[in-house]
Amino acid sequence: MATEQTEEFVAAPSKKEALFGTIPVTREERVWGFFDFSWVMIGLAIATWAFLIGGDVVYFLGLKAGIAAMVVGNAIGVGVVVVSVLGDTKYGLEHFSLVRAVFGRHGIKPLIYIVNFLVCIGWSGILAVMFGRAAVNVVNQLADTSYDGDHFLVALFGLVALFSAWLVVVKGPVALKWFNRIAAPGLSVVIVVMLFFLFRDNSWSDFTAIEPLEPFGDPLLDFVMVVEFSIAGGLSWWPAQGNLSRLARTQRSAMWATIVGLFVVTIIAQTVGLMAALVYEDADPTSWMIPLTGAGFGIVILLWIGFANITTMSVQAYQVCVAMRQESVKWLSNMSWPLLVGIFLGLSSLLLIKPSAVYDNFFQFLYWISVAYAPIIGIVLVDYFLLRRQTLDLRAIFSHKKGDPYDFWGGWNIAAFIGVAVGSAVYILLLNPVSLEQYVPGFEYMTASVPALVSGGLVYLVLTQLWVKRAGKGGYGS
Template sequence: MSLSNPSPALHNEDLAPATERKWGAFSIFNVWTSDVHSLWGYYLAASLFLLCGSFLNFIIAIGLGSLVIFFLMSLVGNAGVKTGVPFPVLARASFGTFGANVPALVRAVVACFWYGAQTAAASGAIVALLIRNDAMLNFHQNSHMLGHSTLEVICYVIIWSLQLMIIQRGMETVRRFQDWAGPAVWIMMLFLAIYLVIKAGTFSFGSEIPRDVLLEKTKDAGVPGEPGSVAALAAVAATWITYFAALYLNFCDFSRYAKDVKTLRKGNLWGLPINLLAFCLVAGITTTAAYTVYGEVLLHPDGISAKFDNWFLALLAALTFAVATLGINVVANFVSPAFDFSNAFPRQISFKRGGYIAALIALLLYPFAPWETGAAHFVNFIGSTMGPIFGVMMVDYYLIRKGVLDVNALYQENGEFRFQGGWHANAFIAFAAGVLFSSILPTFTSILPAWWGTYGWFFGVAIGGGVYFMLRMGARAKPAFAT
């Protein structure tokens, strides 16, 4: 759509509603293959698979969780198709024209941190391959810089640069990369699974893994309870749903390029419940087969590839894991901060410049490697605030506005979404209430039961969205720009 006199403080070419909508169902499908097929995604999928205890439990917990993910992504995705705007612009409808910078920058901070973490994971897979060579191993052990081995630094910079080359050419290049990388990763994953199952000589679902070993290896997945119990299955589903918390916010950054809602629905259907179930199944089968072959629970795929006797297979595996991690970084941790930083300073920062800023931050973080320390807990704490943000935005769009939004007003400083000087007090009150119960109380106090944290994101969505709805209903008689 064409905008009428948009404010320069709220608009640039990248933030404007999408005009070229070339993304078909296959490209949307590959958003999800790129998002979940990472080293951490594999670890979580394999862990949750094993904690289900049986194939039927796996279908129930992961299947139901994946259907919920499909529903939630459809909510924000449909809004992106209808309005054509990215996440930080859509957030202006509920948080205000300038208040929207707060949820946008929260999302950007988390993305920059994990951008560095995922880049380090991808480069680590390459390092694991190279040190199979004695000369490289000697170089790795004896040459150091910036707190890492020189080999690690070189590989990190190479992976970092490759990602920058993809993103600097814009969203169409992102789409083409995904359309190639998604199928390639799936082919390699299936190959690895079949190879290990044949080598193991059996097809199993992890029942032979001793319970104490299983619980020790999967403790970082955050699933309490006895494997296979009702409590564990509920936690498995909740953990799987929460894993996508960041994308619930900024999936409209991608869906805005979809041809129509029907195309989006088809891509989401194949990319979410169907793809997620298949991915978890393959990850679980590969892990259990690797246990039979190597006698270890290897939940990280680069650990499996390091065991391969065949150098060529190890090369294929390392490249696959690197490409998979590049995919999730571009989707989850690069595109979003690029738009988020651009939204904060649209006159100075374009989409490309926003991406460069995100990449630079990740590069500057590398010497400190905060993802290897307790800082990860801090970022997870910040990330849990995404629940209330999602709740506020979806309640505003679907329950308050009934899916009808004046897109042109999103780019006007003195229009409908000015609220109180560009900030919407009701949204921030609701946001604070949600954060209190999703993040602050479960993290810093023992007031709430121990299991609360597993479902913190859900409480954040419900409380943040509920408080916002009540506040808006209470002010219903007032003009929209004054509430």
């Protein structure tokens, strides 16, 4: 480890720019083979967010239907994310550099500085709160106290988590790789331990006999609600996945390592979460561990889960900070890496002011992610696979000249934004992320994310064929 870090710090400027900034990586700079990338993905998968999503299934479905819905949702969400970031691997591009070919060099800025930034701040804040709650549960057990989820210690421990993530991220992807090599195997042990204790006291038929806590009463609607937030959980990894995949050595290894981690292991982690939530009738993962395994094991597991949350926060912070260093925003691209990471994680700490506000709105947060990301991903898929046939003009991506292929209209591709607007509207019509109302029928049969993704992509395809191409924009040829 020391050797690799030393190599990193004496690396040539361009290599460090590639790992920490927006310069495309070369073959030699791709640091992750299938094995390492799988561990990174597994580290992402077995964080507390997976337990939380799995735990919240308990409101709608029992065990068997819950597992089925999570498999369907993750197959859709993770599947489209995996495919949509293959271009990052192919060209070694920072994720939003690739997206310039779709939205334009200025058009990516709202995606980076508003959508991606807010999503990542939300995730980091939620994970920091959960770290804090896990730590407070440990304190409660050791000191025989009964601090609640909004006690100032939650925020204090959350700050410790954010600072720890900062320490990891300033070291860059090599440190992330080693951090995951430690965290992911330990988390695998945590899942096995949880399964042991769950099955020690309960049989499979016991689990399947437990009813969900607050179902709507319509089995299909309950099922699709779980499918929907499982899709949203998968889609939420889109920017992070793009920036991580560029460091994979082949497209095939990137694809299957992601499936191993974000699909297979996520399902396992979410299932364990659902089982524990069914037994304890509580969706909060930090409340299960001590009753489940006893004080000794429970404390160790809570501490390890907190450690895993730091891994996830680190990955989020890495990708969002890399994305923010677009070379067209000079003051950010020239900002010190530790300072940039510190600012991002510092803003995440604002969510620690009232921890329950974030925690209690977790699913609204997930749905809002899908409102934004589903149509964007649909548009990127259409552009990369249907319109450009997996071939990009690398020089045009980084060109600032007017009239260049990806300049569109002054750096903005209006067709892409119309596609996003239509896709997001379709989502909200099918499922209001706040009230969960459905203004038009069909959610039970289609979900909201899939129609949003498809409609956004279709509108973009039609507009590009009828308008963008004819206007000679986008470098699509005639």
